[in-house]
Amino acid sequence: MDFQAEKELVLSFYKALENAALSESSAVFENYCSTDWLWRGVHPFDVQTGPVAVDAIFWSGFSHAFSSLQRRMDMFMAGENWLSETKETWVTSMGHFMGLFDNPWLGIKPTHKLVLLRYAEFHRIKAGKIVETALFLDIPALMMQVGLRPFPDQTAAQVVHPGPLPHDAIMTASQPASEGAKTLAAINQMISDLGQWKSGLPLEEELARSWHKDMVWWGPAGIGATYTIERYAKQHSGPFRAAFSERSGTGHVCRFAEGHYGGFFGWPNFTAKPTGGFLGMPASDKAGEFRVVDIYRRRDDKLIENWVFIDLLHYLKTQGLDVLQRQQS
Structure with a gap:
């Protein structure tokens, strides 16, 4: 399998979501995701079911908080879930959301400045729809960018995380x-x-x-x-x-x-x-x-x-x- 159809579906989903007005995002989710879509997000979003819930609980507030929101991918890949007895195709992207932090989010005060929010997202595709998603956001990194101190001093370094050294991980084409x-x-x-x-x-x-x-x-x-x-x-x-x-x-x-x-x-x-x-x-x-x-x-x-x-x-x-x-x- 080359997973090209699944990759193209997710890329189209990302493009549609980025181009949608705030009032249009729910329709994008309903177009690309199944009615029983299982969505997992980091605290405080946790597990949601269905496009309407994901838009209401997570996306509408998120996209309102960060103006001119962009998804800047460092990695894009797809494959068959090695852990599943049935053939499951997953598509994953990783990178940063970039935007202007113009409105409060999760009680965090806006800075009206550019911010980068690190993310990784896994989508399971079945019959031309996204049926399962896991979205991980490094919310504490955002808190630290705006001057908050959610944790004590780290054991390692706080930096903006780059993509892979070879810059070859956005794999829109099939790989050997x-x-x-x-x-x-x-x-x-x-x-x-x-x-x-x-x-x-x-x-x-x-x-x-x-x-x-x-x-x-x-x-x-x-x-x-x-x-x-x-x-x-x-x-x-x-x-x-x-x-x-x-x-x-x-x-x-x-x-x-x-x-x-x-x-x-x-x-x-x-x-x-x-x-x-x-x-x-x-x-x-x-x-x-x-x-x-x-x-x-x-x-x-x-x-x-x-x-x-x-x-x-x-x-x-x-x-x-x-x-x-x-x-x-």
């Missing part, structure tokens, strides 16, 4: 199936070998099984981005593992690859107990949920770049803290 198979194999090896933190190896040796030495980890606001295995181990992986115990198994909804790129999302990916404390919260024996997107670039037989989205607002809500509500008070 053999390359996608190699990428998926590299992702699966990383998950099976390292995903449960039980390899018994020193951390940097464990990471080197799946990652190039000069890897880049583009993490979410609250954790940050880091570069090279050594710094990734020190600035994220090591501190994160030290903060948590009793990690559950991995639960992904969708996982696929195309060309040198691939990724997955979970709802949740895993649960874990913050027995060492995390994001300024004290240690707890209450398991928290991690809804996560990981998107990867492969070089040769190992992974070299990783863009990560974690719904940290939802995680903290499971621990009893509503960050959005707190910043409004």
Whole structure:
């Protein structure tokens, strides 16, 4: 399969949505999405069903807040869900929404200046309609852009996340199936070998099984981005593992690859107990949920770049803290 029809559907959907007036967005959703469309969004939007609900609960307020809204893609790919027993085709894009922050959103005051909101979006296509979507937004990164401080100091760097170094990830044309198979194999090896933190190896040796030495980890606001295995181990992986115990198994909804790129999302990916404390919260024996997107670039037989989205607002809500509500008070 070349997935071209599904790609063209999503690109047409994006174009129609970007060109629609505020009063027309609901009609766009109804045209491209099924009546029972399952839509997942980060906190506070969570799970919605059907075009009318998605427009009312999320899109109408979002598009009103950010004038002259653009979707600036760094990655666009499609593939068959490796986790499904039936043939499921998914289309994924990643990049930033760019706009002028002209009206309040989620209690965040507008700046009337340009902002960039990092996103990753997965769409399942069936019979010419979008039937399932997961949209991850890095809302804390937006909060930090406008001068708020939703979390304590990060362990890694807060930066605007660029797209892949080769600038070849907007794959509107079909890619060799053999390359996608190699990428998926590299992702699966990383998950099976390292995903449960039980390899018994020193951390940097464990990471080197799946990652190039000069890897880049583009993490979410609250954790940050880091570069090279050594710094990734020190600035994220090591501190994160030290903060948590009793990690559950991995639960992904969708996982696929195309060309040198691939990724997955979970709802949740895993649960874990913050027995060492995390994001300024004290240690707890209450398991928290991690809804996560990981998107990867492969070089040769190992992974070299990783863009990560974690719904940290939802995680903290499971621990009893509503960050959005707190910043409004």
